[in-house]
Amino acid sequence: MSLKPILAIVGRPNVGKSTLFNRLVGERMAIVSEIAGTTRDRLYADGDFAGREFTVVDTGGIVGERDAPQQDTAVFFRLARAQAELAINEADAVLFLTDVEEGVMPGDFEIAQILRRSDKPVYLAVNKADNEKRAAEAVDFYQLGLGEPHAISALHGTGTGDLLEEIISNFPPVVAETESEIPQIAIVGRPNVGKSSLLNAILGQERAIVSEIPGTTRDAIDMQVMWRDAPVTLIDTAGIRRRGKIEPGIEKFSSLRALKAIQRADVVLLLLDAADGPTAQDMHVASYALEENKGIVILVNKWDAVEKETNTMREYETRVRAAFDFIPYAPVLFCSAKYRQRIPAMMDTALRVRAELRSRISTADLNEILREAVAQHAPPTHGRRVLKFYYATQVGIIPPTFVFFVNHKDMVHFSYERYLENKLREKFKLTGAPIKMIFRAF
Numbered sequence: 001m002s003l004k005p006i007l008a009i010v011g012r013p014n015v016g017k018s019t020l021f022n023r024l025v026g027e028r029m030a031i032v033s034e035i036a037g038t039t040r041d042r043l044y045a046d047g048d049f050a051g052r053e054f055t056v057v058d059t060g061g062i063v064g065e066r067d068a069p070q071q072d073t074a075v076f077f078r079l080a081r082a083q084a085e086l087a088i089n090e091a092d093a094v095l096f097l098t099d100v101e102e103g104v105m106p107g108d109f110e111i112a113q114i115l116r117r118s119d120k121p122v123y124l125a126v127n128k129a130d131n132e133k134r135a136a137e138a139v140d141f142y143q144l145g146l147g148e149p150h151a152i153s154a155l156h157g158t159g160t161g162d163l164l165e166e167i168i169s170n171f172p173p174v175v176a177e178t179e180s181e182i183p184q185i186a187i188v189g190r191p192n193v194g195k196s197s198l199l200n201a202i203l204g205q206e207r208a209i210v211s212e213i214p215g216t217t218r219d220a221i222d223m224q225v226m227w228r229d230a231p232v233t234l235i236d237t238a239g240i241r242r243r244g245k246i247e248p249g250i251e252k253f254s255s256l257r258a259l260k261a262i263q264r265a266d267v268v269l270l271l272l273d274a275a276d277g278p279t280a281q282d283m284h285v286a287s288y289a290l291e292e293n294k295g296i297v298i299l300v301n302k303w304d305a306v307e308k309e310t311n312t313m314r315e316y317e318t319r320v321r322a323a324f325d326f327i328p329y330a331p332v333l334f335c336s337a338k339y340r341q342r343i344p345a346m347m348d349t350a351l352r353v354r355a356e357l358r359s360r361i362s363t364a365d366l367n368e369i370l371r372e373a374v375a376q377h378a379p380p381t382h383g384r385r386v387l388k389f390y391y392a393t394q395v396g397i398i399p400p401t402f403v404f405f406v407n408h409k410d411m412v413h414f415s416y417e418r419y420l421e422n423k424l425r426e427k428f429k430l431t432g433a434p435i436k437m438i439f440r441a442f
Contacts, residue, residue, distance in 0.1 A: 004055045006054065006093075010096055016155070088114070088115065096115055098125070100135075104140055123167055125149070138150075150166075183351055184264060185234055186267070187237060188269070194337045195237065202343060262292050265294055268296045274306045274316075295353035295357050298320060299334075302338070359430060363392075365428075366424075373419070379411070385408060387408055387416075
């Protein structure tokens with residue numbers, strides 16, 4: 001596996017950022033997800049150009065001080081700077097999008113000033129240049145002091161290929177990561193849910209820090225600890241903080257840091273705040289782990305602060321599972337990082353999930369489960385067409401990947417696929433581990 005470089009799109013509102021975002025990642029990938037149970041006004045999606053994969057970030061419209069409504073000037077300006085700086089900090093390159101129809105605006109100069117102070121490559125694109133006259137007018141944007149303006153049309157795709165070719169040629173080189181024998185566990189979650197406290201609780205539990213490894217992705221600290229006489233690497237993303245009144249505007253950008261930590265991890269510890277309960281942002285982060293095929297443990301922190309009755313924990317877990325119904329296999333644990341409660345159970349569960357990701361099921365056992373499942377619940381039919389399963393085999397791990405050979409793969413409905421997955425999990429557990437199911441015509 002190699003980490004995907006991140007390209008952040010910044011610019012004023014209504015210059016075409018979302019259109020360009022869709023152009024770069026493919027409309028089928030942008031904004032909406034088909035994963036049940038998640039709401040997705042997506043911040044990012046993966047793109048591919050000339051065989052190079054990368055992650056595209058749509059930062060939303062940045063409103064400068066001069067463009068903001070007078071009564072909200074201070075808030076808008078702080079929000080604009082915070083959004084731009086966070087997006088820039090997390091990105092490998094920044095694409096600054098402007099609008100040739102409006103010309104160079106005061107807000108463009110404000111954004112350019114922020115970008116010039118960064119150490120990231122900046123590419124200036126002038127959008128809506130869909131004819132020769134407008135393309136010629138793109139030279140006016142030289143005055144922003146960011147180098148050559150690239151005349152493009154996000155709507156029609158004009159000029160985007162040449163722009164992308166230049167961008168990817170300057171991306172960091174691809175460095176394939178070999179699988180580490182040391183478990184990699186990422187601690188992720190919204191700001192102020194207790195990530196730092198949890199890290200300290202884990203370190204304090206054993207007090208045997210082997211080393212501190214400088215962050216390999218510029219934003220996290222990897223700590224190797226000894227857990228039950230074996231090394232474990234903790235990937236800490238606790239440096240993300242809320243910033244006063246601008247919290248709602250920048251919180252989504254913290255997901256970028258979580259995303260990179262998730263990509264490097266085997267297992268993700270997703271922290272929830274017991275007082276807040278599951279939020280849309282928590283579900284976003286969980287969906288990142290699902291898309292990256294990582295193991296996941298849902299951890300309800302600050303449980304010590306919750307007033308409890310006989311069924312409090314059971315009712316709370318039901319609420320959490322309803323929110324995260326798209327990952328029903330994820331274990332839900334309750335802890336208090338402050339008082340170091342249930343830390344051993346949490347670590348042991350995370351390591352068990354890592355082992356489940358590497359599970360191998362024999363072909364004989366797999367086909368026995370398949371025969372039982374088909375006998376208990378017949379596959380769907382359509383007219384005279386009857387779906388038949390011939391046999392199944394496991395073809396990979398991390399995550400466990402299974403191929404099912406059938407006569408009509410187009411007849412395998414999502415509900416029947418989920419049924420087969422549930423049957424597999426009834427027999428083989430695979431706690432916390434996603435599984436991949438492939439259906440092939442035979």
